[in-house]
Amino acid sequence: MSVDTSLRFDKDYVTGFSSSRQEPAWLQELRLQALELAQELPMPKPDKTKIDKWNFTEFKHEATGTPVAFNELPEDVKALIGSEEEAKNVLVIHNGTPVYFALEESVKDQGVIYTDLLTAAKEHEELVKKYFMKAVAVDENRLPALHAALFVNGAFLYVPKNVELSAPIQAVYYQDDEAAIFNHVIVAAEDNSSVTYVENYLSTNESSESVANIVSEVYAGSGAKVVYGAVDNLAKGMTTYVNRRGRAEKDARIEWALGQFNDGNTVSDNTTHLIGDGSFTDTKTVTIGRGDQKQNFVAQIFNHGKHSEGYILTHGVMKDNASSIFNGITKIEHGATKSHGEQTERVLMLSEKARGDANPILLIDEDDVTAGHAASVGRIDPLQMFYLMSRGIPKAEAERLIIHGFLAPVVSQMPLESVKNRLVEVIERKVR
Amino acid sequence: MSAPNLKIEDLRVSIEDKEIIKGLDLEINGGEIHAIMGPNGTGKSTLSAALMGHPKYEVTSGKVTFNGEDLLDMEVDERAQAGLFLAMQYPSEVSGITNADFLRSAINAKREEGDEISLMKFIRELDKKMDHLEMDNAFAHRYLNEGFSGGEKKRNEILQMMMLEPKLAILDEIDSGLDIDALKVVAKGVNEMRSPDFGCLIITHYQRLLNYITPDKVHVMMQGRIVKSGGPELAQRLEAEGYDWIKEELGIKDETVGQEA
Ligand SMILES: Nc1ncnc2c1ncn2[C@@H]1O[C@H](COP(=O)(O)OP(=O)(O)O)[C@@H](O)[C@H]1O
Ligand SMILES: [Mg+2]
Numbered sequence: 001m002s003v004d005t006s007l008r009f010d011k012d013y014v015t016g017f018s019s020s021r022q023e024p025a026w027l028q029e030l031r032l033q034a035l036e037l038a039q040e041l042p043m044p045k046p047d048k049t050k051i052d053k054w055n056f057t058e059f060k061h062e063a064t065g066t067p068v069a070f071n072e073l074p075e076d077v078k079a080l081i082g083s084e085e086e087a088k089n090v091l092v093i094h095n096g097t098p099v100y101f102a103l104e105e106s107v108k109d110q111g112v113i114y115t116d117l118l119t120a121a122k123e124h125e126e127l128v129k130k131y132f133m134k135a136v137a138v139d140e141n142r143l144p145a146l147h148a149a150l151f152v153n154g155a156f157l158y159v160p161k162n163v164e165l166s167a168p169i170q171a172v173y174y175q176d177d178e179a180a181i182f183n184h185v186i187v188a189a190e191d192n193s194s195v196t197y198v199e200n201y202l203s204t205n206e207s208s209e210s211v212a213n214i215v216s217e218v219y220a221g222s223g224a225k226v227v228y229g230a231v232d233n234l235a236k237g238m239t240t241y242v243n244r245r246g247r248a249e250k251d252a253r254i255e256w257a258l259g260q261f262n263d264g265n266t267v268s269d270n271t272t273h274l275i276g277d278g279s280f281t282d283t284k285t286v287t288i289g290r291g292d293q294k295q296n297f298v299a300q301i302f303n304h305g306k307h308s309e310g311y312i313l314t315h316g317v318m319k320d321n322a323s324s325i326f327n328g329i330t331k332i333e334h335g336a337t338k339s340h341g342e343q344t345e346r347v348l349m350l351s352e353k354a355r356g357d358a359n360p361i362l363l364i365d366e367d368d369v370t371a372g373h374a375a376s377v378g379r380i381d382p383l384q385m386f387y388l389m390s391r392g393i394p395k396a397e398a399e400r401l402i403i404h405g406f407l408a409p410v411v412s413q414m415p416l417e418s419v420k421n422r423l424v425e426v427i428e429r430k431v432r
Numbered sequence: 433m434s435a436p437n438l439k440i441e442d443l444r445v446s447i448e449d450k451e452i453i454k455g456l457d458l459e460i461n462g463g464e465i466h467a468i469m470g471p472n473g474t475g476k477s478t479l480s481a482a483l484m485g486h487p488k489y490e491v492t493s494g495k496v497t498f499n500g501e502d503l504l505d506m507e508v509d510e511r512a513q514a515g516l517f518l519a520m521q522y523p524s525e526v527s528g529i530t531n532a533d534f535l536r537s538a539i540n541a542k543r544e545e546g547d548e549i550s551l552m553k554f555i556r557e558l559d560k561k562m563d564h565l566e567m568d569n570a571f572a573h574r575y576l577n578e579g580f581s582g583g584e585k586k587r588n589e590i591l592q593m594m595m596l597e598p599k600l601a602i603l604d605e606i607d608s609g610l611d612i613d614a615l616k617v618v619a620k621g622v623n624e625m626r627s628p629d630f631g632c633l634i635i636t637h638y639q640r641l642l643n644y645i646t647p648d649k650v651h652v653m654m655q656g657r658i659v660k661s662g663g664p665e666l667a668q669r670l671e672a673e674g675y676d677w678i679k680e681e682l683g684i685k686d687e688t689v690g691q692e693a
Contacts, residue, residue, distance in 0.1 A: 387524035391538035392512035405528025
């Protein structure tokens with residue numbers, strides 16, 4: 001595989017790609033170093049899922065989208081962001097190209113920066129340099145390295161000190177070309193600021209093989225609060241690596257609300273480092289697997305700071321031949337006294353052939369802490385089915401009700417109404 | 433709407449290869465209320481579950497028709513759509529689905545697509561019936577049976593029956609775990625349904641409920657069969673004297689299934 005990588009995307013290619021976009025020198029340099037690493041480093045090894053036959057390295061890299069007015073956006077995209085009046089702060093990236101953008105004056109006036117990442121790299125070079133590939137290291141394994149070498153675009157959201165934004169900042173990443181998605185998101189909230197960011201990934205390519213390699217980095221400064229909502233809805237043709245990483249400083253708070261509804265094979269890593277004392281994170285995820293897809297989900301929290309608290313709640317439904325591994329990891333570091341970790345993973349399998357595996361792991365290097373976990377993996381209860389059907393509800397509808405019911409405790413607790421509604425919609429489409 | 437008819441002929445039912453119902457005949461028509469009485473372990477719940485199509489219960493022989501159609505040939509949901517209802521002795525709990533959403537799905541399942549019940553009408557009906565059963569409205573928005581007390585579950589079964597308006601309802605131990613006030617409320621619900629277009633089979637091992645719902649026919653079940661039938665006076669005698677006289681009369685030592693000499 002490494003041979004393939006070096007063949008298709010070599011130094012000349014990356015230099016040319018970066019130059020054609022007039023990227024700053026440091027970024028081009030970083031890409032080239034990353035490319036070298038991508039050729040040397042091993043693939044990630046997600047626990048209990050074999051990915052060595054998955055294609056992460058063969059893909060068409062570039063595609064283009066054309067900037068459009070609001071009413072020319074595809075209906076699928078409009079459905080996600082609401083009307084023009086509602087979608088006041090939104091970035092739409094189509095096939096790697098920013099095609100629509102809106103940001104309220106009142107938001108700009110407070111010093112908030114929200115733009116596509118390429119523009120940010122040119123106009124806010126120092127800030128991007130400070131945050132790009134810092135939470136996720138280039139040399140972690142081959143895929144972040146490949147990501148850094150070849151990322152196409154993404155979003156950059158910067159919220160200055162003490163600025164509290166109430167309206168959510170939205171992004172839609174929409175792909176209808178067979179090219180890969182190499183998207184990078186940075187959310188940096190300075191001390192005592194507060195922001196909500198919601199993204200939707202959407203692709204339409206069912207048949208031809210493609211790759212998504214996505215990295216998000218979230219930085220919450222002291223006392224800052226970041227709510228990060230994401231709904232992944234990539235089509236069957238896409239093999240996905242998605243790594244969303246957060247770092248919370250003193251008394252900071254990061255809340256993740258993730259709907260992971262890709263139809264292709266997926267490796268997902270959501271890790272939060274609770275660096276500062278009193279920091280807090282909460283990860284809520286829902287998933288539906290169907291068809292023959294294989295997925296591996298990691299939800300991971302590192303408690304470094306004292307009095308830090310981390311919560312993980314995952315519910316997944318497996319249909320057809322789908323199989324998924326859910327690894328929940330709470331790691332409480334030495335010195336993180338009085339901290340707390342809690343996780344729950346629940347998996348419901350709808351068919352004999354579906355597979356689900358939940359592995360809650362507590363790794364605790366400090367005595368003075370509290371932690372707990374719960375996990376369950378089970379098949380749909382035939383008595384529940386009998387009960388529902390005995391009221392005249394057909395089998396498919398009964399299953400639909402049970403799935404909604406199973407995911408409801410997570411969906412209903414999602415911190416954002418728009419994410420909630422979107423989740424219900426996607427779930428509805430997937431259970432039919 | 434024509435008067436319903438349920439006709440059971442020589443029914444045999446097994447669980448895990450153990451025969452529980454051993455040749456049972458019974459016919460119920462619209463307008464009639466039948467009661468099956470019998471001590472624990474005599475096959476009453478097995479009969480009701482088999483009629484509804486419970487997957488664990490295997491009908492090994494016999495014939496059941498419902499309004500002339502072969503009931504045993506239908507899926508569980510089809511039996512319900514044909515107008516059969518079973519209030520279960522132990523209703524399932526289903527998390528994440530509210531009582532109201534569940535009921536609305538069930539009502540709409542019987543209706544054509546495009547002819548779904550309007551939300552307004554549904555709420556009006558639901559409110560009315562919950563009032564009738566003296567149920568707190570909050571139950572509409574709680575998850576289906578989740579955390580309900582025994583008595584609340586029973587009331588909820590009757591609520592479902594009233595909302596779905598079946599042609600024939602089987603009530604399996606609807607009275608167990610109910611205090612006298614709740615019992616009266618449940619009886620009120622059943623009596624409200626009484627009409628020539630509605631038949632009912634009440635399964636119980638106490639006569640108590642039958643003080644409030646007067647049955648047309650009373651059957652005694654032992655060893656997986658109906659061993660005696662009569663009118664309401666039979667229930668009263670059972671209440672006064674217990675089951676021993678029947679056992680004596682029929683030479684039964686142990687009435688439970690599988691204990692035949
Ligand atoms: N699911 C089951 N698995 C095994 N045996 C069962 C099951 N349900 C009922 N039985 C057996 O069938 C017999 C009749 O039970 P049931 O129909 O519940 O009686 P009743 O409702 O009259 O108390 C009992 O011996 C009981 O042990
Ligand atoms: Mg019983």
